[in-house]
Amino acid sequence: MSDPILRLEGVHKSFGPAHIIRGVDLEVRRGERHAVIGPNGAGKSTLFHLCSGEFAPSSGRILLDGQEIGGMKPAEVNCRGLARSFQITNIFPGISVFENLRLAVMRKHGLQFTFWRRVSRLDNVTQEVEGLIERLRLGHRAHTLASQLSYSEQRSLEIGMTLASDPKVILLDEPMAGMSQEETEYTVGLIREIAEDRTLLIVEHDMSVVFSLADRISVLVYGEMIATGTPKEIRENPQVKEAYLGEEVAA
Numbered sequence: 001m002s003d004p005i006l007r008l009e010g011v012h013k014s015f016g017p018a019h020i021i022r023g024v025d026l027e028v029r030r031g032e033r034h035a036v037i038g039p040n041g042a043g044k045s046t047l048f049h050l051c052s053g054e055f056a057p058s059s060g061r062i063l064l065d066g067q068e069i070g071g072m073k074p075a076e077v078n079c080r081g082l083a084r085s086f087q088i089t090n091i092f093p094g095i096s097v098f099e100n101l102r103l104a105v106m107r108k109h110g111l112q113f114t115f116w117r118r119v120s121r122l123d124n125v126t127q128e129v130e131g132l133i134e135r136l137r138l139g140h141r142a143h144t145l146a147s148q149l150s151y152s153e154q155r156s157l158e159i160g161m162t163l164a165s166d167p168k169v170i171l172l173d174e175p176m177a178g179m180s181q182e183e184t185e186y187t188v189g190l191i192r193e194i195a196e197d198r199t200l201l202i203v204e205h206d207m208s209v210v211f212s213l214a215d216r217i218s219v220l221v222y223g224e225m226i227a228t229g230t231p232k233e234i235r236e237n238p239q240v241k242e243a244y245l246g247e248e249v250a251a
């Protein structure tokens with residue numbers, strides 16, 4: 001858990017005259033859960049868009065496992081092993097949990113329904129889907145239509161669809177948005193479990209989630225990364241307290 005799998009070097013992003021990302025350096029280590037926090041409008045979503053290929057950097061480099069991905073299209077970035085989990089937009093509501101995950105696993109293997117020829121390959125797909133369902137704790141919902149799941153179950157399924165592509169790095173965009181306390185606790189447990197052998201980069205507004213889930217936290221304020229460290233280091237960092245967290249979080 002030491003070498004960086006995702007590295008940003010001197011990344012800038014401007015929209016016309018608006019200079020939003022102002023020379024960001026960031027190292028996400030292989031296998032860590034890394035959170036980016038910061039006040040509203042700091043540029044967190046923009047940073048995610050830059051990593052996932054929705055935006056091209058105005059300057060600077062973005063490296064995934066040593067390869068430049070800055071400026072590539074989202075599909076290309078995805079092929080290189082970076083997957084982004086959006087709210088619940090990747091789910092097909094009219095088919096079951098099992099069928100959703102089977103589609104995602106088949107996509108990874110480049111299989112299509114009409115070209116299922118070899119039963120052995122199909123068996124592998126089924127096994128992989130069953131493993132995923134178990135990991136997502138959705139066993140009792142395997143044959144339920146995705147549209148009939150609760151919101152947090154849909155989020156779990158969505159995260160599972162992202163996992164199915166076996167990415168090197170997963171970007172989780174506000175995974176707890178719109179969740180109740182109970183759903184949040186469930187999802188934190190789930191993310192902790194699925195992240196065991198993965199690298200996660202998370203943007204999340206719920207500070208109790210961030211501080212309990214992240215191995216390291218980076219703080220973005222007005223487009224600049226003002227600190228990176230363990231939750232304890234960030235909590236105690238005077239600059240972070242002044243710029244963002246306030247005194248109460250240190251208590």
Ligand SMILES: Nc1ncnc2c1ncn2[C@@H]1O[C@H](COP(=O)(O)OP(=O)(O)OP(=O)(O)O)[C@@H](O)[C@H]1O
Pocket residue numbers: 015018020038039040041042043044045046047
């Ligand atoms: N396509 C765009 N064109 C112009 N300005 C943009 C664009 N996208 C984002 N911005 C501006 O960049 C700034 C940062 O926005 P961004 O959404 O990245 O911040 P954020 O930290 O994710 O905020 P929040 O926590 O509220 O989601 C904002 O002032 C926003 O208006």
